Amino acid sequence: MAVFNRVESPRKAEDAVFDQTILAGDGWAHELQPGQVLRIVDLEGNQAADTLFYDADNPDDHYSAAATIVGQGNIYLTAGSVLRAESGKVLLKIVADTCGRHDTLGGACSAQSNTVRYAHEKLHMHNCRDTFMLQLANYEGAYTKRDLAPNINFFMNVPVTPDGGLEFADGVSAPGCYVELQSMCCTLALISNCPQLNNPCNAYNPTPIRVLIWNS
């Protein structure tokens, strides 16, 4: 798979059937029908869109970071990547991408992981896993904490080195960069627009993202 495989989309915003801005720190959940295309736009650049997917017909089957990266033999996502569930089922395919590379290993921030990574006093800060759980609470018990699995961080750059290191870097995304995913089945998309204020990747300034959906 080519690296920084930037592919532009032919879709026009005025043809979208759904168009919404997700403010910094907010969450969003939406069911995609088979064939529908979801675009996530990094409006101001270097924002992290923490995203999880579920097979909506079988909610026990969530996105799998390992099945996805092993399936393509590469840890980064870009145009052409196939997103898989734990069962191996193909949930979505990335059909356009002007950022060129997205993180599969960094996961979502949480109150508890903030105490580990930064300081015990960070427990009170708003975080992505709280956002995920607040969104899942709207599904009347269909989803619980057990359904949370390591997610995708769209627009995040988490380079891994050949000697086994891992770092959080910036500079891959830019204002207006977007990624487009076509759903191969009925999927639930769950997004936390990351409120992280401890990591310099976003210059300590979380910014809005925009989501658009086309029927094909």
Next chain:
Amino acid sequence: MNLIWKTTMRPGGKWSGFVGRGKLLRFTALEAGANVSMLMYNARDLSERYNMPDTLKAQHTSHLTRGHVLMSDNGRAMASITEDSLGWHDAICGYSTREATDIKYGATRYQEQRNDWLRSGQENFAVELVRCGLGRKDLVPNVNLFSKVYCDEDGCMHFCEDHCKAGSTVTLRTEMDILLVLSNTPNPLDPRNAYPAVPVLLEVLPAAGVESSDYCVNYRPENRRAFENTWEYYALMGV
């Protein structure tokens, strides 16, 4: 040290069980080329489990070795790696699936091969999770002991075929009461076309108390805070 218990996992074998904190889990590859897929849950609250991203990003690593701590999704140290003769265990490749096993090694069935049919990590984990009151939704990225997979500058993943020698060992110390789930099945990226037939010895021994000078506690400030979260959890429960 006094051995508490041991078992030898046969190729394709699986095991799950509850292990109290303060134990050493010593794994030994009895032949070259072993891979043991491992999952870990809090024995007292099975919704808390080993979390790959939280573990890797807190320690700025994409692989696991001595000094590293396996962290839960609640910010706690579940187990730490106290000894390691290999220097690298895979944290990102996940478990083998039935589909990939059939494609790579040829389809096998109980009806022809009896107990020599080739098991997959996916099925082994599913059985043990259901046995313990969990299910497929509880599957998450696991640790693959004895395997080395590195990523080049472009992110392409490379499996090292001669990494694990016969007699290689890795020892984990339990920092919490855990449910341990194991599957002795191939790494998904192992390119060899023969199903690895490597038995692995698991010995459980008592661990000495964790001193403030402990190597894993002091490996990084993040590790100490994860240990502190674990100690606080047990202090609050009074156990």
